[in-house]
Amino acid sequence: MPYYESPVDGTRLHYTDHGPATGPVVVFVASAYVGHEMWEYQALPLAEAGFRCVALDRRGHGRSDDVWSGFDLDTLAGDLNGLLDHLDLRGVTLVGHSVGTAEVIRCVTRHGTARVDRVALVAGVSPGVVRSAEFPEGIDPADIRADEELFRRDRAAYYTRLADDFFAVQFPENEVSPAYVRYLVDLCLSAGPRAATGIRAVVAELDVAGELPGLELPVLVVHGTHDTSAPLALTGERAARLVPDGTLKVYEHAGHGLFATHAARLTADLREFVGAGAARSAEPARAGAR
Template identity: 30%
Template sequence: MGYFVEAKQDVKIFVEDVNPAGEHTLLFIHGWPADHRLFEYQFNVLPAMGFRCVAIDLRGFGHSDKPWEGYSYDCLADDVRSVVDALHLRNFTLVGHSVGGAISIRYMGRHGGHGVSKLILLAAAAPSFVQRLDFPYGLSKDDVDRLIEATENDRPKMLRDLNGMFFFRNIGEPFADWFFQINLLAAGYSTTAVLVSLREETLFGDVASIRVPTLILQGVHDEIVKPQLAAVLHKSIPGSKLVWLGDSGHGLFWEQKEKVNEEIIGFVC
């Protein structure tokens, strides 16, 4: 079932809601530069296991509205809160991939984890996506600047080239085209704006506020969110569980989908 929820600034956020009668609710937040369809291989399995699977398209991506402004972590986290309130979600597990993980962490800090009972971070772009003077992990700012330049000059080529960086395992042409078409649906300016947020924003304070059981899944071959970030998150979140995925890059939701689904089921139940 798909429908729209109105967020701040009259922005309509697309929501996919599968198995609303499920015993356990999962709210999925996708990463850059895609939309909720990245979680197809979780939605194919988890509803049959008794889960209600809810996923959103972030503003600027997928079927959601594409306003010119509103791509800060604060605003994106507020959009998540709008969905949580509209659907009256309580005692749910928040699942974020990449920048979706960063937004999930900002939600935990900015909204006090409202309604969240457990947190799952899939290759989360946190606590800082880029290297800083006091934080030597992640991509360099120059790396992100090159992605921004490529997006602004030839976004289709950037998206085609992204496959080699995103996935560790070889992907066939049909899957590559599927992934390309998902990413192409975003607005060019929103694709750039989220990259700017990834480059400029940090989440150290938000991470420190997390008090719910947390599962961290990380591909060891990830070239986008460097594996050291997962180690830092694990150290920073008391009682968190870190699972390394030895055959995955950034696309762990597909590259080791069976393992990811198994870990989600075991953690939530």
């Protein structure tokens, strides 16, 4: 089972690495509470199509060590960059979901683009959702605190109660089975209370709006019209406006869990995005061979 040690503090972190070693590299960073398993509808078909698909279990999540500290954005981004170094990956497309988008953004702005060619922000909470003087349209901090109280009182009930909104099941095309919902709730509960509250604190304090103009590489932003966890106007649309080279793809009727309800479409969009970068990278080599 593949592990590496975080270069920040030595925490043992788990990852998966599937597909051909020579394929275009995609590194997946999951949502809060869950590990690499959430990406099965993207990572498996992409690996089968010849892409090298690497997925990280952030600290306290999945099979990584359940530690007390390190749930700040700089440390999480350092963990991710450590994985790129550990595997000596080049030409990487970083794909983050929800709070994973913040880790992806900070990884690039803090550690540079020597290993990263492109970024995909899927249903991201970035640039941030909480109201501030610079962002008066954001969510009231009092609402964030009230939500935190509900979360701490009964995490299992919290995850279960929010499932319908998470998948936007009011639209018939977004049907997910009760078995899958139970499975995802169980994955969420595998992250202990310290890891869960630690990653929620990242979201409650998140503001990476000032970093997005520094992402000088192609950025794909994928977001749903009915994402109640990260409303489109507050997150995806803002992110796409702030990056220098951004493409926004809006999925009609999609919620936060579009990785499952719109799995085939998301996989196809990622394959096109990653493939376009791989084709461009190969052009000089082909030209030199003539």
